[in-house]
Amino acid sequence: MKTLGEVNAAWAGDRGEPDADVRAALAASGAGDPEAYLSAVAALCGARLLLPIVASGDESGDGPDPDRHAEMSAVLMTSASGASGVLAFTGLDALRAFDPMARPVPCTLDDVAATAVETGAEAIVIDVAGPHLLTIEGELIRPLATGNRLMKLSDGWGWLSVASS
Template sequence: MTEPPSARRLLDTGFGDDDGTASQAVSDALTAYDADPDGLHRETLAVLQDARLLVPVVAVLGEVELGEDGLARDKTSDMATVLMRGPGGRTALLAFTSMAALQAWRPDARPVPVSVTAAAEAARVDGADTLLVDVAGPVRFVVQDEDLQALAEGYRLADLAGRLAWTKVVDPG
């Protein structure tokens, strides 16, 4: 059976069976992190690197036209990821561990499920220097600087002799 010419295919993100909840491992890691953010940042990131995140997209007004009645109406709109600028001037791409966390921030945002690596890459492409996870809670987590760069470049945290370090498998061919 062939598809009609007007049919559109959606990109398979690899998360087709996703029900929008955070994994138990991610929830447990964030709960532990909340109790000891300085001591458990890297350990939490090691769990989060294997998670699915939801990057929100929202409608952004493009053009407005005035009707005969003088009222403004949306003429065009675009969908865009959300960047947030912090008080120190840093720019963050927002991402969420669950639909509940995303909807607590903004119920009308549409979720795009992505890997943490893809979210880090998107942050860098969008000019952000931070990936801000679950900005509205229950536990806020920040990925920035060398951690964001390493994730965006495909590095992974691995336990090397009892110490977490960035590693990357290189194809010798």
């Protein structure tokens, strides 16, 4: 099980600004074009994302117990159909629009996908409060969870497999 909230030296000094290229790819994917959607997922493969972490409620559902340390957990959202999704954000502005109290944990798409697999979530929901919502579902999640990168090839799309050392 991966511990969330560990600081990654790769993001030292990161102030939570969104990557303009990633946001542009997400904006382009909103038109329903499958090629633009895959381009957006590919752009996210190399991006820093922010996973929102919030205090978990106690067993009574009344919120954290003030007499003990709060348990922290990733945020899952449930759709009207009952499907769950792990939330992630491209920038601090998008995370704050969703929940100003959530703690941002910098991570990669493979970290978010691994969280989705671990929690049994059916989707990854990027920037749920805007500016450009993107949902990654189904057969894309497992390869992302193992660190693979979606890549545009001359004859379509493929996976760049990242070998573990």
